[in-house]
Amino acid sequence: MTRAPAAPDGDTTRPLAAVSSPRVLARLTGLLGLRPGQLALPVGLGTVAVVAGAALAGLAGYLICRAAQQPPILSLTVLMVGVRLAALTRPVARYGERLAAHDLAFRALGRLRAAVFARIEPLAPAGLEAYRDGDLLSGMVADIDQLQDVALRLLVPLGVAVAAGTVVVAAVAGISPDAGLVLGAGLLAAAVAPPLLAARLVARSQRRQAALRARLTANLVDTFGAAEELWLNGADDRAAAVLAADDRALVEVALRDARAAGAADALGVAISGLTAVGVLMASTAAAGRGALDPLLVAPLTLVALGVFEAVLPLSAAARHLPLILSAGRRVLDLAGREPEVADPGEPAAVPPRFEIALHQVAVARGPRRTRVLDGLDLRLEEGASMVVTGPSGAGKTTLALLLARFLERQAGEARLGPRDLRDYRQDDVRAAVLLSAQDPHVFDTTIRENLTFARPGATDAELGAALAQARLGDWVASLPAGLDTRVGERGRALSGGQRQRLALARVFLADPAVLVLDEPTAHLDVETAGALLDDLWRVAGRRSVLLVTHGSPGPFERCPRVVLQRPGPAPADFIPSG
């Protein structure tokens, strides 16, 4: 089994790989809506916590050394108060920092989800067709969730490290320039070297890990979804072997990552420990020269031991950076795609009449731009009905997508009312021309919520009427929870016919002027299908209906019929998914 590549080979897929990391981060920060002002609170609190910790260690050390000289106990009071104050400040500031940082991360995540959704919304359905389910999952959810770390694991720790490091080093340098120099150098080394090492060693393999993970997730989803058929066909062992190979590849990369992580960790421990020794040596030497009060050797050493907690999170951040960047690139890539259909600069007013006229229309689809419709003429008067038939692959669905402005035509004329389809806003076209697709999506929620989006604010009576029209009324009434029955993932709890009828009930609720129905009876038995077409015919009276079907059109038999033919030798509505 050969695997199809994860991303579609469209024409706009690759540009972001070349974009530099800082620019990716800048764009992500924009999508996340992170501004410096929002970072000030968690960074400020984090700095206070680190400084208080250092102060506690330094003051306690000084207190003890001073006490060893046995001064009057009252002279130590100020020191004792300082020690207690620092001890109280630190936990409180730390608590505030963590809450503020998490709040910030979650807020940013909400903005990001909404922003990404807003960008991909105009891409559907044509622009997202080639995305595999599993990839959409990892692309949309794992990648986006990963990006909440931009604030939590990247920006806040970085801010705290810089601010707290500067304050503490300045204070130490003020007491002993030598010790300050050693501590500053050590802190800088610890802030740069282990994170760089981790990032450099991990960058390549982790970029691979993210891709491997996405692929493994997608393959797992596919395999779980096809489990029954794979098992029944005796293909389960082969599928398991494919997965096992993917799994091995991922584990191998993970094992290599482990070494990098271990080395970076060890380097951090070594630098912080040796710096404390260095500070001890520098301050001892300064005291020996008489340049420093010997009592201050202990506090300086203790401060040096404690302050490294400020730079510790930077290694984890650096290890995360490649993951964040590659997830961010994928998200930005998806968000940056150009929609297939664009609104005109100066849209015409809402169509006043709804007759449709196509003249010599040609549509090409897919990366190969295969002709699916060619030289099509069609006229649908307002209030009239029409049947479109033709062999599978003749472009029936393409015609339906074209009429609802989900596809752009390459040649010919297409008018809705007095003007070209392209002159209207897409929303205005779709408010008039409703496409009920061959495979309408049923949302994993209640029957009610699956209906109300077609007419927000619809009353139960209106919902009931629409369900009755779709011949679902009795069934819904028989359910214990009625309209509030949940239909399961992709309407799993419904039969194929019930799903189709639920979709039709939505159509009745939306009440469009032109109704384009793509194979509405495909999953219905003859009786129900006939009854449904009868109902459609009755409802059609005052609106135009374009019925795409390969079966019996029922009462629509008497309407004009357009028979589509496959254009030329090229494949019809085939879009390679790989």
Place this chain on the structure above:
Amino acid sequence: MTQGPAGAEHPGSGQRLRPFDRRLLGRVAVARWALAVNLAAGLTGALLLLAQMTLLAGIVADAAQGRLRQVPAALALALAAVIMARAGLAYVVELSGRRTAARVMSALRAELVKRRLSGGGAAGLETSDSAELATSAVQGVDGLETYFARYLPQVVLACTVPVAVLLWSAVVDLRSAVVMVVTLPVIPVFLALIGRSAGARSRANWQALAGLSSYFLDVVRGLPTLRAFNRGTAQIPHIREVTDRYRRTTLATLRLSFLSGVVLDLATTLSTALVAVTLGVRLVGGTIGLRPALTVLLLVPELYAPVRRVGSLFHASADGLAATERILATLERDPPTAGPVAGGVAVRDRGTASPDPAAVPVRVRSVTVRFPGRPGRALDRVDLDLQPGQLVAVVGASGAGKTTLGRVVLGLTRPDEGVVLAGGRPLADIGLDNWRGQVAWAPQHPTLVPGTVADNIALGRPDAGAEAVAGAARRAAADRFIERLPEGYDTLVGPGGRGLSAGQRQRLGLARALLRGARLLVLDEPTVHLDEAAAGQVAASIEALRGSATVLLLTHDRDLAARADRRVLLDRGRTAGPAGRADGPGAKVPGVPAVAERVR
């Protein structure tokens, strides 16, 4: 130690989140090895810490009293050696922890895949949300890394370091050690606090995240439908709202669970302050020397710091364990293999071959199927007889239970009551792994596997040659559209078959079933998406099977049903009478004109 100090109740599931998950350790041998490495590292780490602090305190005390002009080279080297040893230890712990996490997760995935693919009742409709499970099985390794590389070592340190610190402090200065012991009971109390709040937080967090992920995927999948109704952008505020709800609930739990962190932070800083002040007073009184005082001061923070770090890591690792928990729960819920069904007979071992359903009758006897959460019965005491080589059509309104009946015959859905007999032997006795070799299924919405068109047709017969594949495609009326594809039979098709229309997908599924050469075929609405010519071709191919294979047709296609030897009406989960009595020439089957019985 196995119960661990940080156990937290899981009120919802009745399960506990433990620092050492016995199920995890019991299932995967690598995990036990990691524990051993950690114990060794924990002990060594504690000793190295004591050495470092004692050396430091000695030098600092001498320096403070003006006895040193330089740090002696020997002492500096000794310190550096201790520090390098600690660095090496950090390397080993991180390395072994991460490796363990990767291997453990891989082992769990392998087992999960094995279970899911073992078919039968195990892989049935219960698959609640495969996407969610797959995400847990892959992304869960992050949490598991934190667990094995950070959390577990820290738990060991939290046990070894305080003991070492106390013992050494007692040697250096008994009074300070007593002060520490007095504050010590604080630790288990705090650990319980951490566990409780972290468990609750993690559970809420994971559920919110998983729910959010399902919700988000659902909305994206439904985008084409939403857009048709101009409701795509209307989802944006809803997404905001759902995410914001997640933020608020998570922050509410965080506010509480971070509190335990505050308490431990306070314990660390206040005990340092307390000991420092007490030591100060004693130093002024001259009852203790500077060197022991400094040693104790350097050690005090280490009494609580490891415990504190356990707390902060618990949150992270509990998330990872929650993902593992999901997988473990799934593994424990599903029966181990498909073979033993009712009665638990391990048929694989017996090596019994399945009877040939084209030679012996297959009987469905009084089968009842209920679906959890749905009223009534999908099938209600259904009887059905499939005589060898016959073409039997089950007709009925959509939702009548035709598909479920087909699944029961295939062994994919286990009946709640009743039995399927092949040649008088129940399927459970034959063993589903044997039974599947005899049957083929063309479902209404076949799943395309990644690969070429030919791969897909030959799914059940990977050894089939190009000619056989093309022949099956012809019989399924799929040949013409396949030949029009850019690369014909070598065209790649993806899962879900997005590039193919529903009718094309279905014909591939039919070709797949025909090529399998099975003795019993279950064909679910094989003509539903087809135009008249193609439907005729398919019907002829199905008729050609008569005699060589038994065919169960689930259809509402009048013309197709008319070609069957027998028709059985299924109405809201019931057959109109005992097996086959409602069919035959005189039977009144709505939608199906009575035709002459054609029994061979």
